[in-house]
Amino acid sequence: MRLFRWLLGMLVSVGFGGLYLPAAEPRLRVLVSLPALYSWASQVGGDRVQVDRLLPVEADPHLFQFRPRDLEVLRHTDVILLSGAGLEDWLKASLEKQLPGSGRKIVEMATGYPQSELIYSEGAEDSGSSKDMPAVPNGPPNPHLWLDPIFACHGVTNILRTFQLLAPDSSAVFATNASVYIQQLLRLHEDYEAFRRPLKAPAMVTAHPAFPYLCQRYRIRLVGVLEETAGTEPGPRHLATLMGQIRANHISTLFVEPHSTSRLALQLARDMKLTVAELDTLETGYWSAAGYEEGMRSNLRTLTKQLQEQP
Numbered sequence: 415m416r417l418f419r420w421l422l423g424m425l426v427s428v429g430f431g432g433l434y435l436p437a438a439e440p441r442l443r444v445l446v447s448l449p450a451l452y453s454w455a456s457q458v459g460g461d462r463v464q465v466d467r468l469l470p471v472e473a474d475p476h477l478f479q480f481r482p483r484d485l486e487v488l489r490h491t492d493v494i495l496l497s498g499a500g501l502e503d504w505l506k507a508s509l510e511k512q513l514p515g516s517g518r519k520i521v522e523m524a525t526g527y528p529q530s531e532l533i534y535s536e537g538a539e540d541s542g543s544s545k546d547m548p549a550v551p552n553g554p555p556n557p558h559l560w561l562d563p564i565f566a567c568h569g570v571t572n573i574l575r576t577f578q579l580l581a582p583d584s585s586a587v588f589a590t591n592a593s594v595y596i597q598q599l600l601r602l603h604e605d606y607e608a609f610r611r612p613l614k615a616p617a618m619v620t621a622h623p624a625f626p627y628l629c630q631r632y633r634i635r636l637v638g639v640l641e642e643t644a645g646t647e648p649g650p651r652h653l654a655t656l657m658g659q660i661r662a663n664h665i666s667t668l669f670v671e672p673h674s675t676s677r678l679a680l681q682l683a684r685d686m687k688l689t690v691a692e693l694d695t696l697e698t699g700y701w702s703a704a705g706y707e708e709g710m711r712s713n714l715r716t717l718t719k720q721l722q723e724q725p
């Protein structure tokens with residue numbers, strides 16, 4: 415494509431292709447760590463930016479090891495957008511070591527977000543799981559902020575400021591794009607509120623502690639989490655506590671994630687006669703401008719179906 419554009423540009427410049435003006439080269443080159451950020455940056459940037467993934471499609475942002483061969487791409491990148499709140503700290507350290515000075519190109523979505531909104535205990539807030547694994551007072555916050563549409567508006571605003579600073583000529587275009595997209599995100603938020611309103615005391619149990627911000631925003635009690643740390647099977651004590659919470663709260667659904675349902679989750683669901691439903695954490699897949707909203711709306715449909723059936 416790049417070669418094609420170059421050829422087309424050449425033809426235009428030597429006078430053969432006056433009717434076929436080449437598309438302007440994107441002014442900003444942006445790398446993002448998560449599919450959500452890909453959507454936000456694409457929406458704000460429109461055709462004035464080129465957004466690419468920092469990590470391969472199926473990489474787990476909690477575990478991925480940075481590859482030296484990507485450094486060349488990074489050298490030509492204008493800005494690197496990260497979610498922040500500790501999620502990509504390993505990545506920042508690795509980048510700075512391998513490409514000194516690259517830290518200056520990093521902008522985090524969580525920058526400027528009120529500290530009081532951050533959740534420090536992984537998973538359930540008011541559950542017995544804290545007896546098993548007390549929240550570390552000085553530990554990192556739960557990083558899954560992007561699963562809250564109001565945080566998304568904050569992230570989009572950070573992206574807008576960043577793009578305006580780097581490409582002031584396109585400032586007005588970015589502002590219009592961001593404003594249209596924030597309206598869309600606020601409608602998404604309204605639709606979540608509309609789902610929440612008729613529910614008396616919704617409660618849920620998830621496989622991975624990815625949804626505390628969504629639960630906090632929409633006043634859903636997160637009564638327990640199967641794996642306190644993604645990919646780490648819980649001990650028998652935690653499991654017994656969780657089963658007690660599921661019974662006490664009349665939980666009828668176990669929310670798992672697409673492509674990562676553990677054998678233990680299925681076993682638990684079978685033993686306790688729970689419906690298994692999928693909620694996407696939007697950490698993998700959905701790399702498209704519309705992907706964030708589509709993923710969040712798909713989660714909303716799942717929540718509506720599962721939580722409205724509770725007694």
Ligand SMILES: [Zn+2]
Pocket residue numbers: 476558624644695697
């Ligand atoms: Zn996660």
